[in-house]
Structures are given as C-alpha cells and as structure tokens.
Amino acid sequence: MLRAGVIGCGYWGPNIIRNIDALPNVELTYIADLDSNQLESIKKKFPYVNTTTNYRDIIKDSSIDLVFIVTPVSTHYSFAKEALVSGKHVFVEKPLTDGSKTSLELCQLAESKNLVLMVGHTFVYSSAVRKMKEIIDTGEIGDVLYITSNRLNLGLYQNDINVLWDLAPHDISIVSYLLNGEIINVEAYGQRTVNPNLVDTAFLNLTFSNGEKVYIMNSWLYPEKIRKMVVVGTKGNIVYDDMEPENKVKVFNKHVELTCDKNGKYSYNYAQGGEYAPELVLREALFVELSHFADCVLNNQEPLTSGRKGLNVVKVLEKSDMLLNL
Numbered sequence: 043m044l045r046a047g048v049i050g051c052g053y054w055g056p057n058i059i060r061n062i063d064a065l066p067n068v069e070l071t072y073i074a075d076l077d078s079n080q081l082e083s084i085k086k087k088f089p090y091v092n093t094t095t096n097y098r099d100i101i102k103d104s105s106i107d108l109v110f111i112v113t114p115v116s117t118h119y120s121f122a123k124e125a126l127v128s129g130k131h132v133f134v135e136k137p138l139t140d141g142s143k144t145s146l147e148l149c150q151l152a153e154s155k156n157l158v159l160m161v162g163h164t165f166v167y168s169s170a171v172r173k174m175k176e177i178i179d180t181g182e183i184g185d186v187l188y189i190t191s192n193r194l195n196l197g198l199y200q201n202d203i204n205v206l207w208d209l210a211p212h213d214i215s216i217v218s219y220l221l222n223g224e225i226i227n228v229e230a231y232g233q234r235t236v237n238p239n240l241v242d243t244a245f246l247n248l249t250f251s252n253g254e255k256v257y258i259m260n261s262w263l264y265p266e267k268i269r270k271m272v273v274v275g276t277k278g279n280i281v282y283d284d285m286e287p288e289n290k291v292k293v294f295n296k297h298v299e300l301t302c303d304k305n306g307k308y309s310y311n312y313a314q315g316g317e318y319a320p321e322l323v324l325r326e327a328l329f330v331e332l333s334h335f336a337d338c339v340l341n342n343q344e345p346l347t348s349g350r351k352g353l354n355v356v357k358v359l360e361k362s363d364m365l366l367n368l
C-alpha cells in the first residue's frame with residue numbers, strides 16, 4: 043500500500059482526492075491547504091485523513107510515498123523540488139512548472155533519484171482520446187492532415203497565467219499523444235481583451251515533424267462552452283465533442299480527391315462514406331490517470347505523461363509567450 047499526501051484542495055484538488063481515495067493500492071493519508079475552510083469541508087468527507095495548513099508537514103512525513111501537487115502553477119516547481127529531494131514520487135498538475143528551465147531541473151532530479159515524476163495531462167487518459175488514437179493508428183482515416191481544437195468558455199479568468207498556460211496544456215498534450223512526431227514550429231497570436239495585462243483569447247498553431255498542422259483556439263471570453271477537436275485525414279475524419287453527453291467521438295468516412303486531366307484541368311471528387319459513433323469505455327479519466335501513476339511507482343515504469351512529456355508542453359507555452367509579447 044502506498045501512502046499519499048495532497049497539497050492543494052481548491053477547485054481541482056477535491057477531484058484528485060476523491061479518486062485517490064478510490065484507488066485500491068493507495069491510502070489517502072494527508073491533505074494540505076492554506077485555507078482552513080477548504081480543509082474543514084474535506085475533513086467532513088474524509089474524516090480519517092490528516093490535514094494541515096503547512097505543506098511541509100507532508101513533505102517531511104517519512105511515511106508518505108506519493109505527493110500530489112494541485113496548487114497554482116507558480117508553486118509547482120518549489121513544491122515538487124522539495125518533495126523529490128525528500129525522496130517522494132511526485133504527481134504535479136498541469137502545466138509542470140512555469141518555465142522550461144525549472145521543468146527540466148525537476149525531470150533531471152527525479153531521474154537522478156529514480157523517482158516517478160508525472161504530470162496531470164488528464165485528457166490523455168480519457169476513453170474518447172484513447173479511442174481517437176486507436177482509430178488513427180489503424181489507418182482508418184488515412185494520414186492526418188490537420189487538427190483543430192477549440193477550448194472556449196466565459197471564464198474562469200486566472201490571475202497568474204494567461205489563457206494558453208491555463209487551457210492549451212490540454213490541447214497540446216492530446217495532439218502530442220495522437221500524433222507520433224515532434225513539434226517543430228509554434229505560432230501564437232492573442233489579445234488582451236478584458237485585462238490589459240492578460241491574454242484571454244489566443245490562437246496557437248503547431249507544426250509536427252511529419253507535416254501535420256494543429257490549430258488551437260483558447261478563450262475565456264466566449265459565450266458558449268466549447269470543447270471540440272476535429273481530426274481531418276486523407277480518407278476520413280474524427281470529431282470529438284467533449285460537451286456531448288453521449289457519442290463524444292464520431293467518425294466520418296468522407297474525403298476529397300483531386301484529379302488532374304491530360305489538359306491540366308483539376309477536378310474534385312467528394313467521397314461520401316458513412317458515419318458512426320464508436321463505443322467508449324465509461325471510466326473517469328482522472329481515475330485511470332491516478333491508477334497509472336500508482337502502477338508506475340509500484341512497477342518502476344515511466345508514465346505516459348512523464349515529466350519529460352510535461353517539459354515538452356511547457357516549451358511550447360514558453361515559445362508562445364515570446365510570440366505574444368513581440
């Protein structure tokens with residue numbers, strides 16, 4: 043049995059806590075938050091858990107094996123570093139840290155101490171994203187030409203990070219999982235609409251080494267909640283709408299073929315195939331993610347969303363910052 047401590051129980055922390063509590067091989071032991079009201083409400087649900095307003099109580103507790111960091115991004119580096127130095131395996135919420143230097147340092151520290159460092163790129167563990175990967179890998183939709191991803195809503199405005207650092211880790215981690223190559227080019231455009239110091243609406247374009255293009259739009263200033271990704275391939279397309287209660291993934295066997303006659307005249311053939319919604323396994327992505335973390339610790343394996351994968355996401359975000367500030 044592994045013993046777990048969680049730092050941070052604001053908006054997202056209670057979801058992590060509920061899922062850790064359901065893991066068969068992990069004992070939820072300690073929870074820290076600066077806000078004693080948050081701790082009190084957590085204690086009502088999990089009365090057997092120790093609580094503290096000093097996160098170092100968790101890091102110094104030699105009986106704790108796993109530390110989960112679910113605090114604002116600016117704290118991730120120092121909390122994770124202290125936990126790794128104390129010999130704990132660390133799960134850090136996305137993004138890994140607020141810069142590539144600190145992310146790299148955490149990866150190297152974990153590697154040198156043979157500890158597991160994992161980043162909470164939750165969507166990579168969702169049934170919908172797993173299904174999309176399976177369909178792409180079978181070749182059913184041909185070669186991927188481009189992907190669009192829209193993650194939009196009214197709020198929640200963050201104070202310490204712009205909209206890309208908040209939302210794009212999801213899009214970047216999903217497309218990096220779906221496509222096998224490396225990101226070789228980053229373009230970013232954005233606007234500071236409500237707060238003159240904070241980009242709240244942004245476009246991030248990525249080029250992968252195999253030529254696929256990815257077009258991401260993120261906004262906190264949009265009237266509807268949209269979580270939609272479209273994968274366009276040479277033989278077919280996948281539409282993933284996370285707001286759909288059922289049939290989140292749909293496959294369309296449609297494509298366009300270009301032909302050129304002997305006089306050099308182009309014509310377009312529209313192949314209209316059928317469409318279907320593949321069956322998805324009903325499992326909470328967060329539970330799959332946290333089980334994977336515990337399994338990696340127990341079996342000394344590298345997680346799918348390792349520190350190194352988290353570092354790659356941070357590098358893209360850092361590049362986007364440079365471009366947005368030009």
Ligand SMILES: NC(=O)c1ccc[n+]([C@@H]2O[C@H](COP(=O)([O-])OP(=O)(O)OC[C@H]3O[C@@H](n4cnc5c(N)ncnc54)[C@H](O)[C@@H]3O)[C@@H](O)[C@H]2O)c1
Nearest residue numbers: 050051052053054055074075076077097112113135136164
């Ligand atoms: N994977 C996902 O889908 C997902 C979704 C939402 C948030 N997140 C991530 O989770 C993290 C937390 O986000 P949130 O929305 O819950 O933020 P939040 O502000 O609601 O909660 C953060 C909590 O951390 C506590 N905290 C801050 N400093 C602390 C300290 N020194 N010691 C102890 N506690 C401290 C705060 O009191 C607060 O309760 C972020 O990294 C965010 O990106 C991930």
